[in-house]
Amino acid sequence: MSGLDTPSPGGSGYSTSGGVETVAIVVVTYNRADLLANLLAGLARLERPADAVIVVDNASTDHTAEVLATWVSTAPAGGTRRQVITSxxxxxxxGGFHAGVKxxxxxxxxxxxxxxxxxxxxxxxxTVxxxxxxxxxxxxxxxxxxxDGSLIExxxxxxxxxxxxxxxxxxxxxxxxYPDRASMPERVELANVAxxxxxxxxxxxxxxxLPDPTFFIFYDDVDYALRARRAGWRIWAVRDARLVRQLDFSQQHDLSSWKGFxxxxxxxxxxxRYGENALVRAKPWAITLAVTLVALLRGRRGEASNVIRALRAARGMRTLPATSVD
Structure with missing residues (x-):
């Protein structure tokens, strides 16, 4: 991987000093340069600026590189460190979050x-x-x-x-x-995260x-939350910590496509990995059988192929990732 960054105002490393904790923001991007530019502008408006923003560019082919080069070159002296990791x-x-968190x-x-x-x-x-x-x-x-302010968590x-x-x-x-943010308590305990x-x-x-890079997309965040909870941590959604989506949220994907796999x-x-009994751990086989039969009956051979390949591949990922951060 290659990268560029502004000089570190605090030397080669950061650590808690005087009770004030340091914060790095990790952003993963791929071919959404204009959305990325809006996010970077928003990060610059934070009341409490982050100590660093690390952007992992997943080999984008649009004008992401130009956006990031300008962003790094215009960093104010002594401000938030701006770093780009280009895969x-x-x-x-x-994989992007694995690299950025590391x-x-x-x-x-x-x-x-x-x-x-x-x-x-x-x-x-x-700040919140x-x-x-x-x-x-x-x-x-x-x-x-x-x-529009509507809740989409x-x-x-x-x-x-x-x-x-x-x-x-x-x-x-x-x-x-909860129908809206106002209906939420100040903190809500979560079973997983995004x-x-x-x-x-x-x-x-x-x-x-670190986050498991072998997931590629989907469920890497769920996996990480389950690992944290199994290690004894509780996860809290903070009602007043607002994050605004630039796009309408949709989890609808063509299950015959590569994303479906x-x-x-x-x-x-x-x-x-985490099924709490043998019957739950056997669900992938039951789902594969049901999906294959229905997909073939409806002429969706691509989905049938995806779910069969998915089961075979999943069996090779049953082992939890190493806990080392080296």
Whole structure:
């Protein structure tokens, strides 16, 4: 990988000094230069600026490189460090966050705040997150909304890996539990997160390791949250930490496409790794059989092929990733 960055105002590493924790924001981007530019402008408007912003460019082919070069070259002296990591290949969101979190961890930051290129935090978002009780704030989640202010936080409040009859493990989310932000308590406990506003303390990374790059896309954030919770951490969505999506949210994908393969495979991996009993861990085989039969009856041979390949691939990913951050 290659990269460019502004000089570090604090030397080669960062660490807590005088009780003030340092924050690095990690952004992963791919071929959405204009959305990225809006996000970077939003990060510059934060009331409490981050100590660094690390952007992982997943081999974009649009004008992302020009946006990032201008962004680095126009960094104000003594301000937030701006760093770009350019991958020669598209690592997917999972690989991008793996690289970005590793860079932030290696450079010694106390907190790492993850986000995609299609969101913009409210100016006080980081201020609100850092104001949380330090004894229960190692894993925090910003709460997403649409540009019209409507709540669009889909992080799960219940994620059922015990009931083999639960077709989808996410049985409740912030959005399905509360009609709007005003209806939420100040903090809501989460069962999983999205890498779109999730803030993690370095002690969590030290214990559970980095995001698993083999997921490529989908469920890498779910996997990471499950690992954190299994290690004893609780995850909190912070009502007043607002993160605004630039695009309408949609999880509808063609299950016959390459994305469909990853959706099936990674869902199966989560069941195989974290299923709480043998019946739940057997669900991938039941889902594969059902999907294959229905898809073939409806002429969707691509989806049938995807789900069969996904099961085969998922079996090779049952082992949890190493916890080392080296």
């Amino acid at each position: 020669p290949d598209n690592l997917g969101g999972a 860079a932030a961890y290696d450079e010694g930051f106390d907190r790492i705040w993850l986000m995609d290129d299609d969101v913009v935090p409210a100016p006080d978002c980081l 997150l850092l104001a949380q009780d330090p004894d229960s704030s190692d894993c925090l989640m910003s709460v997403r909304e649409n540009t 889909l992080a799960a409040t219940r994620f059922d890996l015990r009931n083999p009859l639960a077709i989808k493990p996410k049985t409740a989310s912030v959005m399905t539990s 890498f779109e506003g999730f803030m993690v303390h370095r002690r969590v990374v030290e214990r559970i390791g 990853y959706m099936y495979r990674n869902l199966f991996v989560v069941h195989l």
